[in-house]
Amino acid sequence: MVAKRRKVGNLLALAVLSTVVQRPMHPYEVMSLLRARGKEADMEIKLGSLYTVMRNLAKHGFVEVVGTTREGARPERTVYRITKAGQAEMVDWVRELVSTPQPEPRRFTAGLSVLAALSPEEATALLRQRLALLERECAARRESLTHDLQTVPRLFLIEDEYELATHEAEAAWVRSLLDDLSSGTFPGLAEWRRWKATGEMSPAMAELAERGAEE
Structure with missing residues (x-):
């Protein structure tokens, strides 16, 4: 809609x-x-x-x-x-x-769409940095919300509650992605690492890149 x-x-x-x-x-x-x-x-x-x-x-x-x-x-x-x-x-x-849900452009989404510009190791390090910041922000938002709920009706704190929930969901997703990258279970990780090391894409990755350019 x-x-x-x-x-x-x-x-x-x-x-x-x-x-x-x-x-x-x-x-x-x-x-x-x-x-x-x-x-x-x-x-x-x-x-x-x-x-x-x-x-x-x-x-x-x-x-x-x-x-x-x-x-x-x-x-x-x-x-x-x-x-x-x-x-x-x-x-x-x-x-x-x-x-009515509406698409909302986000800077993180834009960065994820071109994550392949980084090596797996750099992407992992930067995601760990993001996760640490997210966890600190979630803790601060949770503490503030708990404090405010003692004196302010929940009706007037719904937006703060939602923001905390979205930050916690993002943190959980980043944590899961980091687990996949760290454990080596992320699909195509070896190809991604080889591409960043040699500058050459595998035929499968090159085909996917070309397909995206045509769409």
Whole structure:
């Protein structure tokens, strides 16, 4: 199923809508709340980008200006509130994100697709390095989640729970791959090692490479 083409498709826009649905706010206030909620772990949050997103949401009728505020000698700040159209867009967007898997480009996947550029020994060493980092991150996320669950309802920590689960699953997969490489049970390991040592592909590997180029 193809994702809908949205008038404001930046995921920061969804974060903004989910914040101003509480009450009218100015962009700086929205940014402060998003950072306080740890949203910077999911996306880059810069005031300039947030102003742009807010203007685009207003342009398409998802938020509207309700006034301005001023604190001391600071410039006036425009206050926005969500509209009925914005509420409908937010709910529809969340429904789509939760219900429909979509391909998400990942840097690790890109690296794995060309793992043959490395020797088996270097690939193993780098995967061990990745696994160590993943295990440290999982431990930190697990500790943080356990702590937060003591005071925050699980409903508001679901995304953290999911992120921990995906990191743990990746760590388990990398651990399994390392076992195959270390034990020598990885299929074609000898051919891969010989290719990196001599620079010559076996006929079977060369055929596979050419087949990929033709597709």
